[in-house]
Amino acid sequence: MKTILCYGDSNTWGYNPATGDRFNRDKRWPGVIRNDLGEGYHIIEEGLNGRTTVWDDPLHGGYKNGKNYLIPCLSTHKPLNLVILFLGTNDLKMRFSLSAFEISQGLRVLTDIILKSESGINGRPPQLLLIAPPPVKTIPPISRFSEEFSESEIKSQKLGEYYQQVAEEYGCEFFNAAHIVTSSSLDGIHLDEKEHIKLGHKLAEFVRNLNL
Incomplete structure (x- = not known):
């Protein structure tokens, strides 16, 4: 049985923008992914709305x-064959005042933790797949996220490049979600159902080609 941990935010939890x-x-x-890969794979969903890479949220604790x-989380679910890390969108919030590079450094901290952990098979680190989130779209003024994520659109477009640099530095897998899916026009941040399905199919194909 291959065990895969999906560690992310609301776009892993499955927030419906509508x-x-x-x-x-x-x-x-x-x-x-679970349905596509079928028997022989155990998929663990660890999505949390509002989760950042490494930052305490002053409004939410x-x-x-x-x-x-x-x-x-790693210790609870080990031994893990693969960790899929899909974070960074919430780091774009105005209250954190972070650049795209600084967000990637938060991801770097998490990457370092995972690849130095003993949560893989036989006490080794698990394989790691870093996912760069799709860029934030222009957020409709009526959305409750409009002020929270103002000025985030341009920064979000730079995350893929910086995330790839982190993946190359650590020798782990990289997947740029922006090449496959787009954020919903309803709130500019979350994936709608068809994008979830599209992303899941592509990631399942990606995982099949890994030597887990």
Whole structure:
């Protein structure tokens, strides 16, 4: 049995931009991966709305900090064959005042933790796949996210380049979601159902080609 941990934010949790509810488990991209790969794979969904890479959120508390839960999460679910890390969108919020490069350095911290962990097979580190999130679109003024993510569109377009640099530095896998999916025009941030399904199919294909 190959065990894959999907560690991310609301776009891993399955936030529906039209309703704010959660997409069905078979429509979320981790669920699509599970269905595509079939028997022999165990997919663990660890998505949390508002999760950042390494930053405490002053409005929502430290539990949104992806670093704080990462080590307990790895230890809870080990042995892991693969960790899929899909974070960075929430780091774009105005209150963090981060550049795209600084966001990638938050991802670098998490990458270092995972690849120095003993959460893989026989106490080795698991394989790691870094996903660069799709860029934020222009957010409609009526969206509750419009002020929170103002000025994030241009910064978000730079994440793919910086994330790839981190992946090359550590010798881990990289996937730029911007080449496959786009954020919903409803709120400019989240994936709609068809994009979840599209991303899940492509990631399942990617995972099949890894030597897990």
